[in-house]
Amino acid sequence: MKMGMADAIVDLVSSGTTLRENNLKEIEGGVILESQATLVASKKSLNRREGVLEISHEMLERLEAHLTASGKIMVTANMRGNSAEEVAERVLSQTSLCGLQGPTISPVYCTLDGNVAVDYYAINVVVPQKSLYKSIQQLRSIGGSGVLVSKLTYIFDEETPRWRKLLSELGM
Numbered sequence: 001m002k003m004g005m006a007d008a009i010v011d012l013v014s015s016g017t018t019l020r021e022n023n024l025k026e027i028e029g030g031v032i033l034e035s036q037a038t039l040v041a042s043k044k045s046l047n048r049r050e051g052v053l054e055i056s057h058e059m060l061e062r063l064e065a066h067l068t069a070s071g072k073i074m075v076t077a078n079m080r081g082n083s084a085e086e087v088a089e090r091v092l093s094q095t096s097l098c099g100l101q102g103p104t105i106s107p108v109y110c111t112l113d114g115n116v117a118v119d120y121y122a123i124n125v126v127v128p129q130k131s132l133y134k135s136i137q138q139l140r141s142i143g144g145s146g147v148l149v150s151k152l153t154y155i156f157d158e159e160t161p162r163w164r165k166l167l168s169e170l171g172m
Contacts, residue, residue, distance in 0.1 A: 043170055060163045065154035072152050073129050075136070077144035078108060078120045087121045094138040099125040100155070126152065 019026060039059070046053050081087035084105045091103045108120040123144070127135045136147055 046166075046170060047172075056166065057160075057163055060166065061156065061160050062154070064160040064162055065156045068155040068157065069152040071129050072126050072155065073132060074124060074126055074150040074152055075132070075139070076122060076124050076148040076150070077139050078122055078146045079139075079143050080119065081121050081143075084121055087123065090142040091123055091125070094135075094142060096127055096131045096135045097125050097138055099127075126155070 018024070039056070041052075041056060046056060079087050079090070081090070084107065087105050088103060091097050091105070097103060104124040106122045106124075107118040108122050109116055110119050111117070112119060123139075125135070132149065136144075139147060
């Protein structure tokens with residue numbers, strides 16, 4: 001009995017686990033099919049059936065927040081400084097460290113000579129994943145240390161544009 005080998009393997013890639021476990025590589029430009037989902041609903045149901053509009057709102061919120069977070073990561077680092085404002089000035093002087101609306105800066109409390117004091121400030125910025133190393137280099141250049149990187153699943157904005165558009169389409 002003869003057993004052949006495949007020239008190509010088709011796999012739905014989301015985590016990359018199958019590729020890693022089998023020492024495989026994704027072929028650049030090897031996309032076979034691109035797809036998209038479309039939310040279809042009845043205006044009558046959305047307006048009249050109890051709970052349908054609320055469920056639609058939650059679905060759109062979650063989808064929008066997930067899409068917003070895609071390709072972005074949270075970078076947290078400690079920085080010495082005399083004040084949060086001084087640390088903010090240093091962070092904002094770097095091109096890839098702006099965050100969503102700017103950096104979040106919080107005091108880090110420690111004990112110095114038996115007294116509680118602020119010696120460091122923790123900064124949080126959201127950066128594109130493709131700019132991670134550049135962002136870390138910039139953080140280090142202004143005194144950042146103890147850098148932590150976290151994957152983001154959701155970024156919820158003040159209002160979801162798709163929700164606003166749906167309400168407009170419904171005349172609400």
